[in-house]
Amino acid sequence: xxxxxxxTCPACGLNGHVSGGEDAGMLAMTxxxxxxxxxxxxxxxxxxxxxxxxARRIKPRCEKSRHHPVKLxxxxxxxxxxxxxxxxxxxxxxxxxxx
Numbered sequence: 574x575x576x577x578x579x580x581t582c583p584a585c586g587l588n589g590h591v592s593g594g595e596d597a598g599m600l601a602m603t604x605x606x607x608x609x610x611x612x613x614x615x616x617x618x619x620x621x622x623x624x625x626x627x628a629r630r631i632k633p634r635c636e637k638s639r640h641h642p643v644k645l646x647x648x649x650x651x652x653x654x655x656x657x658x659x660x661x662x663x664x665x666x667x668x669x670x671x672x
Contacts, residue, residue, distance in 0.1 A: 574670055575597060575598045576668060576669070576671070577591055578667075584657040585652060585654050587654045589613060589614030594649075595647070601620065601621055602618070603618055604633050604645060605645070606635070607643065609641065615635065617635075618633075
Protein backbone atom coordinates (compact mmCIF):
# COMPACT_ATOMS: atom_id res chain seq x y z
CA UNK A 574 0.00 0.00 0.00
CA UNK A 575 1.36 3.40 -0.99
CA UNK A 576 1.29 6.57 1.09
CA UNK A 577 1.13 10.23 0.06
CA UNK A 578 2.20 13.00 2.43
CA UNK A 579 2.52 16.80 2.36
CA UNK A 580 6.04 18.16 1.74
CA THR A 581 7.05 21.86 1.66
CA CYS A 582 10.37 23.62 1.05
CA PRO A 583 10.98 26.21 3.79
CA ALA A 584 13.25 28.22 1.46
CA CYS A 585 11.16 28.61 -1.74
CA GLY A 586 7.71 27.25 -0.82
CA LEU A 587 7.59 24.36 -3.32
CA ASN A 588 5.04 21.88 -2.01
CA GLY A 589 3.34 18.68 -3.00
CA HIS A 590 1.18 15.80 -1.78
CA VAL A 591 3.43 12.95 -2.93
CA SER A 592 5.11 9.73 -1.81
CA GLY A 593 8.55 11.29 -1.45
CA GLY A 594 10.35 8.64 -3.53
CA GLU A 595 9.72 5.06 -4.64
CA ASP A 596 6.33 3.66 -3.61
CA ALA A 597 4.11 0.73 -4.54
CA GLY A 598 0.51 -0.40 -4.50
CA MET A 599 -0.99 -3.68 -5.68
CA LEU A 600 -1.20 -2.67 -9.36
CA ALA A 601 1.45 0.01 -9.79
CA MET A 602 4.82 1.27 -8.64
CA THR A 603 5.54 5.00 -8.57
CA UNK A 604 8.42 7.39 -8.03
CA UNK A 605 8.33 11.07 -7.13
CA UNK A 606 9.49 13.54 -9.78
CA UNK A 607 9.82 17.30 -10.12
CA UNK A 608 8.57 18.69 -13.45
CA UNK A 609 10.60 21.78 -14.35
CA UNK A 610 7.99 23.14 -16.80
CA UNK A 611 4.99 22.68 -14.47
CA UNK A 612 7.05 23.54 -11.35
CA UNK A 613 5.33 20.71 -9.45
CA UNK A 614 6.12 17.56 -7.53
CA UNK A 615 4.29 14.54 -8.95
CA UNK A 616 4.22 10.80 -8.47
CA UNK A 617 4.83 9.12 -11.81
CA UNK A 618 3.93 5.50 -12.57
CA UNK A 619 7.10 3.53 -13.32
CA UNK A 620 5.68 0.02 -13.39
CA UNK A 621 2.24 -1.48 -13.93
CA UNK A 622 1.64 -4.86 -12.34
CA UNK A 623 -0.94 -7.10 -13.99
CA UNK A 624 -1.38 -10.79 -13.24
CA UNK A 625 -1.58 -11.85 -16.90
CA UNK A 626 1.10 -9.47 -18.24
CA UNK A 627 4.74 -9.39 -17.12
CA ALA A 628 5.71 -6.13 -15.41
CA ARG A 629 7.91 -3.71 -17.32
CA ARG A 630 9.66 -0.55 -16.17
CA ILE A 631 8.27 2.73 -17.55
CA LYS A 632 10.34 5.92 -17.81
CA PRO A 633 8.95 8.50 -15.34
CA ARG A 634 7.32 11.46 -17.06
CA CYS A 635 5.18 14.50 -16.34
CA GLU A 636 1.44 13.86 -16.11
CA LYS A 637 0.76 16.86 -18.39
CA SER A 638 3.33 16.22 -21.15
CA ARG A 639 5.87 13.50 -21.80
CA HIS A 640 8.11 16.17 -23.33
CA HIS A 641 8.56 18.15 -20.09
CA PRO A 642 11.95 17.71 -18.43
CA VAL A 643 11.66 15.94 -15.07
CA LYS A 644 14.02 15.19 -12.19
CA LEU A 645 13.72 12.25 -9.81
CA UNK A 646 13.33 13.37 -6.20
CA UNK A 647 13.12 11.66 -2.82
CA UNK A 648 12.54 13.05 0.63
CA UNK A 649 16.21 12.70 1.65
CA UNK A 650 17.38 15.15 -1.02
CA UNK A 651 17.46 18.94 -1.24
CA UNK A 652 14.59 20.84 -2.85
CA UNK A 653 14.57 20.12 -6.61
CA UNK A 654 13.57 23.73 -7.38
CA UNK A 655 16.00 25.82 -5.29
CA UNK A 656 18.49 23.27 -3.95
CA UNK A 657 18.78 25.17 -0.67
CA UNK A 658 17.17 22.87 1.87
CA UNK A 659 15.34 19.56 2.20
CA UNK A 660 11.56 19.65 1.96
CA UNK A 661 9.90 19.46 5.36
CA UNK A 662 7.28 16.81 6.04
CA UNK A 663 4.13 18.43 7.42
CA UNK A 664 3.38 16.26 10.46
CA UNK A 665 -0.13 17.76 10.65
CA UNK A 666 -0.77 17.41 6.92
CA UNK A 667 -3.08 15.00 5.16
CA UNK A 668 -1.87 11.40 4.70
CA UNK A 669 -3.42 9.47 1.83
CA UNK A 670 -3.13 5.69 1.64
CA UNK A 671 -3.48 4.24 -1.87
CA UNK A 672 -3.45 0.83 -3.42
